[in-house]
Amino acid sequence: MATVHDEIDNWLAADLYGELSDEEQRQLHTHLVDCVACRKTHQETKTMNKILEETLARKKPDPAFEQRMLAVFRNRIPERSGLVKMLADLMRVRAVQITAVAAILLALVQMGRMITGESATPSHNRAAYAGEQLVQQASQVAASEPGRAGSLNKSDELAAGQSKDLALARPQPAPATRSELAREAKVGPSTVAPAKAAQADANEPQAFAMSPEGVAAAEQAAQGPAETPAPEVANRKLIRNAIVQLEIVSFDDAVQKITAFANEEHGYVATTNSEKQANGKLRGQVVVKVLPQNLDRFLQKIRGLGELKNQTLGTEDVTKAYFDTDARLKNARVMEQRLIDMVKTKTGKVSDLLQVEKELGRVREEIEKMQGELKYWDSQVQFATVTISLVEKDMEEPAAFLLKERSQLALYAPDVEKIYNDIKALASQKVQITNAQLNRDSSGRISATMSMLIAPEESEAVIGRTKGFGRVENFQTQTERIAQGGSGMSENAKTKHDKVELNITISREEQEQALQQTSLRIRTSSVDEKTKEVRSLAEKQGGRVRSSYSLVDLHIGGSTGPWEASLFASCL
Amino acid sequence: MDASEREQYRAAIHGDRGAFEMVIRTHSRTLFAIAYGILQNREEAEDVVQDSLVKAWKMRWRVRDPEKFPAWLSMIARHRAHDVFRKRRPDFTHETIETTEVNTPETSAMDQQLHSALATLPELHRAALTLRYFEEMDYRTIENTLGLTNGALRGILGRALASLRKQLRPALASTD
Numbered sequence: 245m246a247t248v249h250d251e252i253d254n255w256l257a258a259d260l261y262g263e264l265s266d267e268e269q270r271q272l273h274t275h276l277v278d279c280v281a282c283r284k285t286h287q288e289t290k291t292m293n294k295i296l297e298e299t300l301a302r303k304k305p306d307p308a309f310e311q312r313m314l315a316v317f318r319n320r321i322p323e324r325s326g327l328v329k330m331l332a333d334l335m336r337v338r339a340v341q342i343t344a345v346a347a348i349l350l351a352l353v354q355m356g357r358m359i360t361g362e363s364a365t366p367s368h369n370r371a372a373y374a375g376e377q378l379v380q381q382a383s384q385v386a387a388s389e390p391g392r393a394g395s396l397n398k399s400d401e402l403a404a405g406q407s408k409d410l411a412l413a414r415p416q417p418a419p420a421t422r423s424e425l426a427r428e429a430k431v432g433p434s435t436v437a438p439a440k441a442a443q444a445d446a447n448e449p450q451a452f453a454m455s456p457e458g459v460a461a462a463e464q465a466a467q468g469p470a471e472t473p474a475p476e477v478a479n480r481k482l483i484r485n486a487i488v489q490l491e492i493v494s495f496d497d498a499v500q501k502i503t504a505f506a507n508e509e510h511g512y513v514a515t516t517n518s519e520k521q522a523n524g525k526l527r528g529q530v531v532v533k534v535l536p537q538n539l540d541r542f543l544q545k546i547r548g549l550g551e552l553k554n555q556t557l558g559t560e561d562v563t564k565a566y567f568d569t570d571a572r573l574k575n576a577r578v579m580e581q582r583l584i585d586m587v588k589t590k591t592g593k594v595s596d597l598l599q600v601e602k603e604l605g606r607v608r609e610e611i612e613k614m615q616g617e618l619k620y621w622d623s624q625v626q627f628a629t630v631t632i633s634l635v636e637k638d639m640e641e642p643a644a645f646l647l648k649e650r651s652q653l654a655l656y657a658p659d660v661e662k663i664y665n666d667i668k669a670l671a672s673q674k675v676q677i678t679n680a681q682l683n684r685d686s687s688g689r690i691s692a693t694m695s696m697l698i699a700p701e702e703s704e705a706v707i708g709r710t711k712g713f714g715r716v717e718n719f720q721t722q723t724e725r726i727a728q729g730g731s732g733m734s735e736n737a738k739t740k741h742d743k744v745e746l747n748i749t750i751s752r753e754e755q756e757q758a759l760q761q762t763s764l765r766i767r768t769s770s771v772d773e774k775t776k777e778v779r780s781l782a783e784k785q786g787g788r789v790r791s792s793y794s795l796v797d798l799h800i801g802g803s804t805g806p807w808e809a810s811l812f813a814s815c816l
Numbered sequence: 817m818d819a820s821e822r823e824q825y826r827a828a829i830h831g832d833r834g835a836f837e838m839v840i841r842t843h844s845r846t847l848f849a850i851a852y853g854i855l856q857n858r859e860e861a862e863d864v865v866q867d868s869l870v871k872a873w874k875m876r877w878r879v880r881d882p883e884k885f886p887a888w889l890s891m892i893a894r895h896r897a898h899d900v901f902r903k904r905r906p907d908f909t910h911e912t913i914e915t916t917e918v919n920t921p922e923t924s925a926m927d928q929q930l931h932s933a934l935a936t937l938p939e940l941h942r943a944a945l946t947l948r949y950f951e952e953m954d955y956r957t958i959e960n961t962l963g964l965t966n967g968a969l970r971g972i973l974g975r976a977l978a979s980l981r982k983q984l985r986p987a988l989a990s991t992d
Contacts, residue, residue, distance in 0.1 A: 254974030261948060261973070263955050285981070291988045292981045299930050300949040303858060305848050313844040314837060316866045321873055323833060491834065522841060553832070635834050 248275040252282045256289045308724060481567075481621060483560040484536045484628035486543060491637045492550030495526035498634050502530055505545045509538035511627065518634075525636035533627035546632060553635075566621050573614045580607050645739040646726045649700075651707060655750045657714030660690040663750055666713055667694055674699035675706055676743075692750040700741035707746060714750065775809045782813040789813045817883055825882035836876070840869055843886060846951055846961060847893040853946035854897040854939045856931060864900055868893040890961045898939060926987060933983040941976040944969060 248255055248271055255272050258264050264272065276283050492498040495518055503513050511534030518528030534542045543555070583604040587597070657663050664682055671677045679695040698706050711719070725739070768774040775792070782789055792810065827835035844865055851861035851868075872889055879888050934942055940962065947958045955969045964972070981988070 251974065253978035254970050257974040257977045258955075258970055260977075261955070263970070288981050288985065288988050289977060292977060292984065295926060295930060295984070295988075296945070296949055296980070299927055300946065303852060304950050305845060305858075305862075309848065309862075310841050310844050312862075313865060313869060314840050317837070317840055317869050317873070320866070320870050521838070553834075 248272055252285055256286055260293050481563045481625050483624045484539055485558050486630045487556040489554035489633045490550045491553055491635050493637055495634055495636050498549050501549055506532045509534045509542045527635045530632045532630045536628040539628040562621050569614050569617055576607055576611045646742050647739055648724045648742045649744045650722045651746045652720045653748045654718040655714035656717050660692055660750050660752050663713045664692045674702040689752055694748045696746050697743040703744035771809050787813050822882050825885035829876045829879050843889055849946040849950040850890055850893050850943045851897040853943035854901055860900055864897045868896050887963055929987055933980050937976055941972055944972050945976055
């Protein structure tokens with residue numbers, strides 16, 4: 245196992261980034277106490293980290309970064325509008341893709357026939373052949389076992405499955421199957437099966453339809469064949485539900501309107517939930533229950549609330565399961581009655597009686613379960629469930645842009661106080677001083693910080709003048725464009741300049757600029773004495789010594805006095 | 817990853833523009849950190865983020881598993897940044913681009929040294945460093961973002977820091 249010492253770099257980095265466990269931390273610190281080399285590395289790593297933190301902090305993206313990325317993205321990928329978007333959305337659904345391909349192929353086949361003048365025979369066209377076969381299969385099943393809805397349903401599923409795989413057969417057999425079954429339904433009105441098959445068949449496009457037009461068309465298709473066998477309609481148990489995604493301006497408004505619409509259609513809002521997103525917009529879900537016959541009208545209404553993003557409409561036929569359960573329930577009731585009778589007559593052994601009691605309990609439990617199931621279905625059938633997802637829209641077009649400019653100026657000057665007052669004197673209607681501070685630190689050094697707001701038209705002149713007051717050490721300007729009343733880019737929005745913020749720091753110039761520099765080399769027998777002499781001379785002349793040092797060469801003389809001295813002084 | 821996050825990625829992959837824009841809001845900075853790490857230049861890095869987002873939108877159907885969406889985004893940004901880095905003109909210099917920042921002489925000297933020291937590191941190490949310093953991500957998140965195996969980052973960041981430390985040793989001594 246590698247020791248701490250061998251992998252000290254990894255350990256130190258992990259320590260720095262808070263990735264060491266308590267135990268690991270203890271190990272590291274124990275080692276650092278023992279090892280001088282690693283201690284040194286530890287010091288250096290800490291300094292390195294500080295430098296990285298400071299340097300990289302300045303490279304981070306500015307606060308408007310995400311907004312800019314979004315704006316560029318929207319610019320480069322414009323949102324598709326209306327029909328194109330709808331078609332693209334539609335094409336994402338597999339069933340629609342298949343149907344579209346099938347339709348195109350069929351059209352091609354038809355054209356081919358028209359050109360060659362051939363009549364269609366199953367052997368000429370695999371698709372047509374397969375379709376015909378399916379029709380036969382389906383009608384055979386329907387004819388031979390009209391009472392068994394299950395098997396017919398299965399064959400229809402089979403047909404649907406095969407047609408998906410073949411991608412060709414679907415459009416052809418569909419109408420054939422439907423009309424066949426509709427006829428069948430008239431022949432045997434006492435069975436539920438044909439109507440159900442027709443329904444299942446018609447449901448398929450409906451379940452996948454996503455566009456408003458598609459839904460309407462599917463709706464008609466569903467009603468068409470389903471209405472033919474009139475007596476069964478009333479008994480059919482259909483669960484209808486819809487999922488709608490809307491982009492709206494205001495969440496609360498939308499919820500209010502949805503509630504109003506629900507009341508109009510004799511429905512009610514079941515649940516509402518919402519959450520605030522990072523961008524401050526709300527997103528949430530409203531579940532509404534409406535009477536199934538009012539569902540379409542309700543959907544039409546809520547579509548007007550905002551931009552429809554997505555819509556799924558589904559119908560689940562629970563007729564078979566419902567009546568199966570219903571029949572089983574009746575049987576169970578009969579069973580219950582018989583068991584009760586057995587208990588009442590009280591013949592036989594006690595153990596038999598106990599057996600009967602036990603059985604009675606089981607049957608009753610089953611009855612309750614089935615009753616609950618039927619009740620649930622009833623409630624589901626009674627009301628259609630509409631789940632509406634709402635997302636608040638980002639306002640695309642900002643009303644205006646505000647251009648904010650912020651400048652930092654660092655000035656160095658010999659007389660801080662004078663400049664401080666000079667700058668203060670600049671104050672006028674267009675130049676507003678928001679902060680002015682004159683500081684004196686413990687060593688008596690004076691510095692000042694000032695902030696001002698300048699009217700945009702004056703900013704250049706004022707900043708220029710301020711710069712002239714001293715030596716500019718550093719000047720930075722930051723300009724930010726802030727969108728108002730929206731986000732993103734807009735061609736039409738006006739750009740307004742905000743007041744320019746100027747922050748000034750004034751520090752005392754430590755090193756006055758020398759007008760003239762003279763260097764003098766003096767050869768002397770006593771360096772020490774001469775140094776003192778020059779020192780006092782400088783002081784007498786109103787100057788001061790800025791630095792001095794002396795060199796001693798021990799090898800040559802071995803004496804204690806300095807051999808060479810340098811003096812740097814300045815005077816008026 | 818919680819369910820709502822997963823759902824958001826799923827919606828984005830399925831073309832929900834709102835969900836995708838949300839991803840832009842939440843992930844742009846991560847992508848920038850990766851791109852900046854590799855390129856060491858803000859303008860170029862920003863371009864890389866923009867290109868990556870556009871590419872991600874166009875290719876979004878390629879992602880099968882919504883959980884992999886963030887890592888996939890990062891991969892696009894990494895590749896794009898790598899391409900930009902390779903295609904740089906030979907006379908390209910850091911200073912010609914970064915003129916907007918005015919610094920005092922000492923810090924810019926340090927900047928310069930750090931910049932050249934960083935340039936000697938492998939791209940992956942640089943990206944890991946910037947993710948750590950820009951976004952303050954923990955090791956686990958960085959590993960997920962850069963598609964590294966569990967535990968690999970410890971060695972990477974250790975070596976990266978050691979290399980920087982050795983190169984900047986003289987400067988470090990003076991700042992102490």
